[in-house]
Every structure is written in structure tokens, then in C-alpha cells.
Amino acid sequence: MIEIVCKETLYAYDAYHIVKSFFPEAEITQKIKEEQEPLVSVEIEGGSSFCVCRKDGEKSKTETKASVGKELYHQLEKIKGQGLPWGILTGVRPTKLVMGELEKGKKDQEAATWMEERFLVSEEKAGLSVEIAKREKQLLEQLDYKNGYSLYVGIPFCPSICAYCSFSSSPIALWEDKTDRYLEALLKELAFVARVSGEKVLDTVYVGGGTPTTLRADQLDRLLTQLETSFDYSTVKEVTVEAGRPDSITEEKLEVLQRHHVTRISVNPQTMQQKTLDLVGRKHTVEAVEEVFLKARSLGFDNINMDLIAGLPGEDAKDMEETLKRVEALRPDSLTIHSLAIKRAAKYGQNPIRQIDAAEMTKMIDLGETYARKMDLVPYYLYRQKNMAGNFENVGYAKVDKAGIYNILIMEEKQSIVACGAGASTKLVLPEPMEGKGGKKVGIVRVENVKNILEYIDRIDEMIERKEEWLWR
Structure with a gap:
């Protein structure tokens, strides 16, 4: 059993997934406790406990969040005696991050170093990400994204x-x-x-x-x-x-x-x-x-x-x-x-x-x-x-x-x-980002079909109406 207590919800997602990466089979509980001083505290049953606190000089929540993830990682790395190939990276698309850096004009090694420093990714995985991102970029340049x-x-x-x-x-x-x-x-x-x-x-x-x-x-x-x-x-x-x-x-x-x-x-x-x-x-x-x-x-x-x-x-x-x-x-x-x-x-x-x-x-x-x-x-x-x-x-x-x-x-x-069939999820890349919940800009809209096969058959007109609302608007 591992208990994670966060001062704010801001740290909860990354804290859970970083701990889970080090202890994949452990049962993990999580709660928010605004009155506690540490930003994150972790208690491992029968093992170690530690806290992650705010560091001097951090000017923004984004900066603090990144710092918390790294400190949490280093503490767990000491406990387990080894790191993780993808460091603190919890997202599913590492090459998308790398491609973004390459499109900004970074050289190959600069993009790899950025992955290593920002997410504590291993040198091997950072290099693999760059190799694949370059190959993807070359293939995708042949396509007309707009049309x-x-x-x-x-x-x-x-x-x-x-x-x-x-x-x-x-x-x-x-x-x-x-x-x-x-x-x-x-x-x-x-x-x-x-x-x-x-x-x-x-x-x-x-x-x-x-x-x-x-x-x-x-x-x-x-x-x-x-x-x-x-x-x-x-x-x-x-x-x-x-x-x-x-x-x-x-x-x-x-x-x-x-x-x-x-x-x-x-x-x-x-x-x-x-x-x-x-x-x-x-x-x-x-x-x-x-x-x-x-x-x-x-x-x-x-x-x-x-x-x-x-x-x-x-x-x-x-x-x-x-x-x-x-x-x-x-x-x-x-x-x-x-x-x-x-x-x-x-x-x-x-x-x-x-x-x-x-x-x-x-x-x-x-x-x-x-x-x-x-x-x-x-x-x-x-x-x-x-x-x-x-x-x-x-x-x-x-x-x-x-x-x-x-x-x-x-x-x-x-x-x-555009995805058709039961359980299919359409992902529409918008020509211009639109305003979503809380004023956040959204660049992709998802249009979901029902998963249940009989419901899909019986509600096919509704599935079509969902697409009609968003497709190519």
C-alpha cells in the first residue's frame, strides 16, 4: 500500500503516475490535503516516506509542477536503486513533443538534450524519439494536412x-x-x-x-x-x-x-x-x-x-x-x-x-x-x-x-x-483552435460513437447527426 497526499490537485496526476511507474503492482491511494506544508508527501507501507517541498526561485505553477515531478522521481529512484527509461514522462506521444521542438528549429542533439533535461528521459530513449520524429516528419511532409x-x-x-x-x-x-x-x-x-x-x-x-x-x-x-x-x-x-x-x-x-x-x-x-x-x-x-x-x-x-x-x-x-x-x-x-x-x-x-x-x-x-x-x-x-x-x-x-x-x-x-463503427472515435484537427471549457483553447474535437453494438445499430442516425454537427465546419 502506498499513500500519496498532495497539497493541490495540480500535482495529483503526475504524482500518481510517477509512483505507479516505479511500483506497478502496488495499491495506491491518493488524497488532497490543502493544509499540509509539503506539496506532495508519499508513504510506502513497510518502506520509506518522504516529502517534496517548494523550492526557492520558482516563479510559476508550471515551473513548480515540473520541479515537483523531478524531485519525486529522484526520491523514488533512490528507493528503487534505478531509474526509468522514460523518466517523468507520463504522456503517450513522446515523438509529438520532439517533433514540436524540431519544428521550432532545434537541432537533433538539442531536441534529445531537451528530452533528457525536461523529462529525465534516458539518453537511449531520447535518441530513439528523435530518430523516429525525423522519419515521421519526412513522411508527413508529403501530405496535405489542411485539405x-x-x-x-x-x-x-x-x-x-x-x-x-x-x-x-x-x-x-x-x-x-x-x-x-x-x-x-x-x-x-x-x-x-x-x-x-x-x-x-x-x-x-x-x-x-x-x-x-x-x-x-x-x-x-x-x-x-x-x-x-x-x-x-x-x-x-x-x-x-x-x-x-x-x-x-x-x-x-x-x-x-x-x-x-x-x-x-x-x-x-x-x-x-x-x-x-x-x-x-x-x-x-x-x-x-x-x-x-x-x-x-x-x-x-x-x-x-x-x-x-x-x-x-x-x-x-x-x-x-x-x-x-x-x-x-x-x-x-x-x-x-x-x-x-x-x-x-x-x-x-x-x-x-x-x-x-x-x-x-x-x-x-x-x-x-x-x-x-x-x-x-x-x-x-x-x-x-x-x-x-x-x-x-x-x-x-x-x-x-x-x-x-x-x-x-x-x-x-x-x-x-474520421472514424466509423461501434466504439469508433473521430478526431477532428480544427483549422483554428476554439475556446473550450474554462476558456482553454482546444485544437482537436473528438466525436464518439457508442460502444455497444446493438445501440450503435439502433442509434445509427444519432451517430450520423453527431458527425454532421462537427464534420468540416
Whole structure:
């Protein structure tokens, strides 16, 4: 048990997440006590207690808040005997921060040093952030942000639900008699978006979920046909379909994707350890992953992504290396290395598991990078999540000409992404910031669809009205 007491709410968010990063499995309580003198006090049951006080010369609340975060970090670093790779950084988009500094005119080393000094990020992670931000900047300069947008299409069904997954997804077996109704509602929403977006430039299309390939081949054909006929594909640089679960993929479905000029697919094992696949509820074999990947190659798919998760329960660095060797034999065009992040909505969030120790996690992440670079894949996007094992990150690696443009756009928030489907969240980048609550300027507006599948079907007209209120105003 750890208790955090803050003098003001200003310090509460950062204090909680910095402590949680050092003690990921601890139960943490938090309260505000305005009458206390220290800005933050921390009491660790059976361990150390310490306080963080205001320093002389601090002129603003922002300055004080940054100072409190650093002092809190240094105290915890002493207690644990080691630091964290991302220091006090609690945000999910480190490269967005770095890109902002590069756009201000900072040189590479200046931007890296700023990350190290401002957020106590390690030299290695600061360097990785700069490398990726530069690559992202080069790719994004090819797009027309003002007139462009991307389209996300959500299919909220999976063959089964993985124990670590927190996405809005349901087992397809429970919904097979309603998937046509879902598709009808989705196509209606897509038709509206196409109708009002005629003067905009469509850059990328991403069909995700869930697992889109849980749809029947004829349903996939119907969806992709409407996308091609309703939207102007002449400017589209990338069409991605997540075919993530091999137990949802057939040769017929792959042929449908090929026929509709899908340029990028994902075949995602998460691990090539059968014991782990069984444990987390993925009802397929390692061999099935390899068979589907090779079948997709034989049909001509030349941009195939694979996802892996480091830190899955029961695995260590040896398991990770065995997985990477099998992936290396397949030679994917891109590879995303995720650090396990458990959220409350996941099965593991309801029944917590013991997380892997930081030293072993470091080995796994390092192995991921080593093997990716051996396959001539370079890092091109990066993001973080709360409650990540070892305070690490997710990194996408790709061949130089096979980077996933949509992945960069969703992280850097430089272009509007219109999202359709149950649980889909549209992010509109406004031409000019508007005044939000409390007079704060807002540059991005989110328009949410309901998560419940039946509600989405029944309330599709309302979902369209929500978009109509904000889209391209």
C-alpha cells in the first residue's frame, strides 16, 4: 500500500503516475490535503516516506509542477536503486513533443538534450524519439494536412477475446446472426461521410477492430466495394486491413482483400510460444500464423505487418528470442513491438497478473530492436500507454518504403481522422483552435460513437447527426 497526499490537485496526476511507474503492482491511494506544508508527501507501507517541498526561485505553477515531478522521481529512484527509461514522462506521444521542438528549429542533439533535461528521459530513449520524429516528419511532409483526412472503419468482432485486450470487441460466435445488421448501419455511416467529404483529400484508409476478417468473405467484399465506390481513392496512399488473427483468415478472404487493392495487412501472432497463445485465449497455433503469412505472400501481398507483445505472462527473454527467430524466418515488411499494458477493461485488469521485472523486460525490448534492425526494419513510430510493463513503449519498425502512414497520423494528431463503427472515435484537427471549457483553447474535437453494438445499430442516425454537427465546419 502506498499513500500519496498532495497539497493541490495540480500535482495529483503526475504524482500518481510517477509512483505507479516505479511500483506497478502496488495499491495506491491518493488524497488532497490543502493544509499540509509539503506539496506532495508519499508513504510506502513497510518502506520509506518522504516529502517534496517548494523550492526557492520558482516563479510559476508550471515551473513548480515540473520541479515537483523531478524531485519525486529522484526520491523514488533512490528507493528503487534505478531509474526509468522514460523518466517523468507520463504522456503517450513522446515523438509529438520532439517533433514540436524540431519544428521550432532545434537541432537533433538539442531536441534529445531537451528530452533528457525536461523529462529525465534516458539518453537511449531520447535518441530513439528523435530518430523516429525525423522519419515521421519526412513522411508527413508529403501530405496535405489542411485539405486531407484519413478514414478508420471499425469491425468490433474477434474469434475470441484475448485476456490482455481492452478494446471494444465481442466474440463473433455471439453476433453471427447480427453482423449483417451491423454492416448495414456501418455502410450508412460511411455513405454519409463520403457524401460530406467530397472536397477533402482522402490520404489513408484503415479497417481495424477487433478483427475485420471475422466477417464472411461476401461481407468483406461488400464493405470494401462500398469504400471504393463511395470514396475517391485516386489520392489514397495506403489501405490497411487488420487480418490479425490467423483463425479468422481464409484464402477466399485474402483474395477479396487482394481484389480490392488492399495495400497493407497485419498478421499478428503477439507471440510464437504455443503455451502463451493457449494461456491468453488465442485459439490458434503457431503453425497457423506461419501458414497464413506464407499464403498471403504467395497471393502477392508485399506489405505485411506482424505485432508482438513483450512481457506476456510466463515469458522471458529466451521465449522472446525464440519468437523473434521464427518471425525473422518469415521476413515481415513491418514489425511492431508492444510492451504489455494491462487496462481495467481487460480480463487481466480484473484479475491482475504479476508483471515481469524491469531487467528481463529490458532484455526483451532490446532483442526486439536487434532483430528488427537485422531484418532491415527501422523504427518509424512510437507511442506509450499507461500501466506499461517496465515503463517502456510500443515501437513500429518497417522497411524504408513500407511505414504505416496511418499509424503516424493517429499518434502525431496532425490530420483529422474520421472514424466509423461501434466504439469508433473521430478526431477532428480544427483549422483554428476554439475556446473550450474554462476558456482553454482546444485544437482537436473528438466525436464518439457508442460502444455497444446493438445501440450503435439502433442509434445509427444519432451517430450520423453527431458527425454532421462537427464534420468540416
